[in-house]
Amino acid sequence: MATTGRLGGLRSFGASPAQVVLALAVAAFLVAFLLVPVLRVAWVAFQGPNGFTLVHFGDFFASTLFRESLYNSTYVAAMTVVLATIIAVPLAYFIARFDFPGAGIIHTLGVIPLVMPPFVGAIAMQLIYGRNGTVNLLLNDAFGFRIPFMEGLNGVIFVEGIHYFPFILLNLSAALSNIDSAMEESAQNLGARGWTLFRTIVFPLAFPGYIAGASLVFVKVFDDLATPLLLNVTAMLAPQAYLRITSVGLADPVGYVISVIMVVVSLAAMGGAALLLRGRDYATQQRGGGGLQRRRMSSGEAAVAWGFIGLTLLIVLSPHVGILLLSLGTVWSFSPLPDAFTLAHYGTVLRESTQYLVNTLLYCGGAGLLDVVLGVAIAYLVQRTSLPGRRLLDQAATASLAVPGLVLGIGILRTYFEVSIPGIEGSFATSGLMLTIVYAVRRLPYALRACDAAMRQLHVSIEEAAEMLGAGKMLTLTRIVVPLMIGGIAAGFVTSFATAAVELSATLLLVTRDVNAPLSYAIYVYMQSPAGRGPGAALGVIAVAVVAVGTWLSHSLAERDRARRSREVIAA
Numbered sequence: 045m046a047t048t049g050r051l052g053g054l055r056s057f058g059a060s061p062a063q064v065v066l067a068l069a070v071a072a073f074l075v076a077f078l079l080v081p082v083l084r085v086a087w088v089a090f091q092g093p094n095g096f097t098l099v100h101f102g103d104f105f106a107s108t109l110f111r112e113s114l115y116n117s118t119y120v121a122a123m124t125v126v127l128a129t130i131i132a133v134p135l136a137y138f139i140a141r142f143d144f145p146g147a148g149i150i151h152t153l154g155v156i157p158l159v160m161p162p163f164v165g166a167i168a169m170q171l172i173y174g175r176n177g178t179v180n181l182l183l184n185d186a187f188g189f190r191i192p193f194m195e196g197l198n199g200v201i202f203v204e205g206i207h208y209f210p211f212i213l214l215n216l217s218a219a220l221s222n223i224d225s226a227m228e229e230s231a232q233n234l235g236a237r238g239w240t241l242f243r244t245i246v247f248p249l250a251f252p253g254y255i256a257g258a259s260l261v262f263v264k265v266f267d268d269l270a271t272p273l274l275l276n277v278t279a280m281l282a283p284q285a286y287l288r289i290t291s292v293g294l295a296d297p298v299g300y301v302i303s304v305i306m307v308v309v310s311l312a313a314m315g316g317a318a319l320l321l322r323g324r325d326y327a328t329q330q331r332g333g334g335g336l337q338r339r340r341m342s343s344g345e346a347a348v349a350w351g352f353i354g355l356t357l358l359i360v361l362s363p364h365v366g367i368l369l370l371s372l373g374t375v376w377s378f379s380p381l382p383d384a385f386t387l388a389h390y391g392t393v394l395r396e397s398t399q400y401l402v403n404t405l406l407y408c409g410g411a412g413l414l415d416v417v418l419g420v421a422i423a424y425l426v427q428r429t430s431l432p433g434r435r436l437l438d439q440a441a442t443a444s445l446a447v448p449g450l451v452l453g454i455g456i457l458r459t460y461f462e463v464s465i466p467g468i469e470g471s472f473a474t475s476g477l478m479l480t481i482v483y484a485v486r487r488l489p490y491a492l493r494a495c496d497a498a499m500r501q502l503h504v505s506i507e508e509a510a511e512m513l514g515a516g517k518m519l520t521l522t523r524i525v526v527p528l529m530i531g532g533i534a535a536g537f538v539t540s541f542a543t544a545a546v547e548l549s550a551t552l553l554l555v556t557r558d559v560n561a562p563l564s565y566a567i568y569v570y571m572q573s574p575a576g577r578g579p580g581a582a583l584g585v586i587a588v589a590v591v592a593v594g595t596w597l598s599h600s601l602a603e604r605d606r607a608r609r610s611r612e613v614i615a616a
Contacts, residue, residue, distance in 0.1 A: 070421050078440065078443075083453045113279050123201045128257075129209075129254075135150050136213050138349055156360055161546035163548055166271045175196070199275045204265045235285065268281060270548040273568075279419065371582040373578065374388075393586070397583060407479050408562070412537040416495060416540070418488055420529065427496075444591075453549065456478060474556045485546075496530045497532055552568065555575065566580075582599045
């Protein structure tokens with residue numbers, strides 16, 4: 045009777061005992077490896093000898109270096125959004141407005157920059173756009189002047205803008221494709237044309253898509269550690285936090301203060317984006333949107349469009365070309381191109397870096413697997429149960445987007461540095477297992493969205509039919525739901541794996557021994573010396589190949605799953 049009463053009490057929460065256990069397991073993971081580490085960082089920042097204090101924050105704002113770093117980080121993030129907007133908005137408008145041969149190239153621009161990790165791109169762009177890079181050497185020889193593309197903060201903005209503009213391009217393109225064409229026709233009937241039409245009707249209706257991309261760019265740039273470090277720009281918040289923790293030690297409160305400020309600014313950026321859209325209606329009455337009316341370009345418009353597209357494509361591809369040339373070059377210094385070419389750097393990598401590649405496969409493969417397990421579990425709990433607090437799991441998992449990798453790494457060190465686990469040499473915080481967990485936490489939102497979308501396309505009647513035939517909730521989930529979601533699950537796994545392979549912020553903090561180091565750490569170490577740049581570039585090419593193949597596989601799996609579902613709908 046007591047057991048029956050307990051089961052009845054659980055079911056009154058809208059979930060079976062197995063579902064409650066699943067929810068508790070997911071919550072325990074998020075609390076242990078996301079919430080607690082972040083709260084430990086905040087606790088140290090506000091903790092003094094006698095309890096709660098704001099003295100450490102006073103010390104931060106009293107320092108000229110830290111105030112300058114806060115300003116620089118905000119400035120770089122804001123100006124990167126501006127640069128990304130200048131690139132992305134015209135490209136998105138070309139896609140939505142015009143029908144012209146080769147328009148598919150613009151879609152390619154939405155993927156190519158994301159294939160190159162930003163810290164790898166920084167190295168290549170130094171070689172091409174630096175003071176003694178290819179472009180400036182040619183400009184100086186021909187016209188007697190140089191352009192400071194990569195000087196100081198300009199270099200960080202340039203690298204980040206080239207890498208992250210696709211976030212605005214992809215989101216804005218999707219928003220433009222959902223605009224009700226009747227809105228545009230009405231405005232044209234009232235005399236709106238050209239810039240006036242775009243400024244007053246088209247862009248305001250697509251504003252949510254733009255804001256979604258712009259806020260993501262701001263947060264990503266504000267939190268980035270590797271790019272400023274590789275460009276030797278340390279007067280920014282992320283590098284300062286890293287330098288304080290690695291030089292002064294875990295007991296230094298200023299590093300934690302910087303981390304708290306970084307989280308607050310990231311949350312403020314995301315919250316500010318939501319406030320900009322609050323209270324405004326962007327909905328249209330036409331089902332499915334319809335998009336803007338497309339028209340053929342005139343010869344003059346085509347020349348302007350292709351001039352812009354060609355220049356953008358040239359700049360976007362330059363980091364890829366640069367890192368490939370560096371990986372094949374013997375010496376590349378004070379010359380537009382390498383002096384000669386060789387495969388020796390790849391030979392060095394194969395001899396010395398096999399362990400880095402194996403570690404990357406283990407850590408990132410484990411992280412991808414963990415992400416899809418958590419993603420399926422959270423999506424199932426949110427969509428298939430009425431368990432109280434289930435949406436908090438979704439929100440907590442998604443919140444990791446606003447937690448910089450550097451902050452999470454500091455929190456993990458503070459929380460688990462003294463913890464040891466049988467079978468693991470050294471601290472749990474700096475083990476390969478912890479790297480796998482941190483990668484999973486950082487990439488969980490990507491896998492979760494893929495799994496959530498796949499489950500939304502799976503009708504609940506299929507599960508109900510299985511349960512009517514005697515299958516329990518967990519058996520239905522593992523034998524029915526998961527196999528039918530395999531396309532979305534595979535896409536989520538590949539996305540998590542590929543992006544985790546180039547994670548560097550948390551990696552720099554958590555790797556203390558080369559034997560535990562992954563590919564991204566090896567690239568960073570190689571690039572610290574001129575002699576190591578060739579092998580480092582070879583590893584960079586391998587990293588780009590991993591992300592490129594992962595991106596292609598993710599897209600292919602998603603398209604195959606979408607095609608399969610379309611065939612099923614037609615057959616039905």
